[in-house]
Amino acid sequence: QTVVTQEPSFSVSPGGTLILTCALSSGSVSTSNYPSWFQQTPGQAPRTLIYNTNTRSSGVPDRFSGSVLGNKAALTITGAQAEDESDYYCGLYMGSGFWVFGGGTKLTVL
Amino acid sequence: QITLKESGPTLVKPTQTLTLTCTFSGFSLSTSGLGVGWIRQPPGKALEWLALIYWDGDQRYSPSLKSRLTITKDTSKNQVVLTMTNMDPVDTGTYFCAHKKDWNIRYWGQGTLVTVSS
Numbered sequence: 001q002t003v004v005t006q007e008p009s010f011s012v013s014p015g016g017t018l019i020l021t022c023a024l025s026s027g028s029v030s031t032s033n034y035p036s037w038f039q040q041t042p043g044q045a046p047r048t049l050i051y052n053t054n055t056r057s058s059g060v061p062d063r064f065s066g067s068v069l070g071n072k073a074a075l076t077i078t079g080a081q082a083e084d085e086s087d088y089y090c091g092l093y094m095g096s097g098f099w100v101f102g103g104g105t106k107l108t109v110l
Numbered sequence: 111q112i113t114l115k116e117s118g119p120t121l122v123k124p125t126q127t128l129t130l131t132c133t134f135s136g137f138s139l140s141t142s143g144l145g146v147g148w149i150r151q152p153p154g155k156a157l158e159w160l161a162l163i164y165w166d167g168d169q170r171y172s173p174s175l176k177s178r179l180t181i182t183k184d185t186s187k188n189q190v191v192l193t194m195t196n197m198d199p200v201d202t203g204t205y206f207c208a209h210k211k212d213w214n215i216r217y218w219g220q221g222t223l224v225t226v227s228s
Contacts, residue, residue: 034212034213034214036214036215038157038215038218045206045218045219045220045221046157046206046218047218048214048215048216048217048218051214051215051216052212052213052214055214057216089156089157091157091159091215093213093214096170097145097162097164097168097170098159098162098170098172098173099147099159099215100159101149101156101157101158101159102156103156104156104157
């Protein structure tokens with residue numbers, strides 16, 4: 001069974017920079033997994049922030065960026081804002097029309 | 111503008127079959143490279159991918175739930191239907207449909223909460 005691991009929680013001060021990561025239990029994350037990042041606030045649907053490793057969805061501020069760092073996918077938030085306080089999920093394409101999601105990271109901005 | 115909206119029962123009894131409909135606009139599911147998938151989220155928990163149907167009708171399922179799921183499309187109605195058999199209380203959660211382009215999930219529906227209880 002494929003398990004995707006994210007930091008359960010993360011805290012950052014307003015204006016700070018953070019990197020959230022997404023790791024695969026079965027090996028390295030690569031661009032062939034087309035990593036995506038989704039932002040979800042309580043009671044709302046997820047919103048696609050980043051797809052295809054580093055492509056921002058329309059309307060997403062450029063303080064959000066995606067990459068592969070070493071063997072993990074990464075979401076960098078440069079200059080965190082109070083409104084960035086949300087849950088963040090990564091999603092990885094595993095082939096054959098199958099995706100797996102991480103357990104999510106609860107981001108606190110304080 | 112791409113939008114998706116889920117509809118279906120909010121309450122089902124254990125052992126019953128759940129049928130959810132995703133009605134979408136802003137794209138055609140006959141376009142190469144596109145697909146519509148279903149993803150669910152138990153209360154307070156993470157997302158779980160369930161099923162996907164491609165523009166050409168090819169269907170893919172989560173291996174752990176494959177025996178219980180069926181996904182179909184009606185291109186003329188811009189709808190995708192998911193059925194899940196033998197519902198159990200652990201299947202309680204919010205069910206989302208989503209637009210897929212190439213290898214990326216791009217847009218999400220608002221979700222529909224399904225509770226399984228007798």
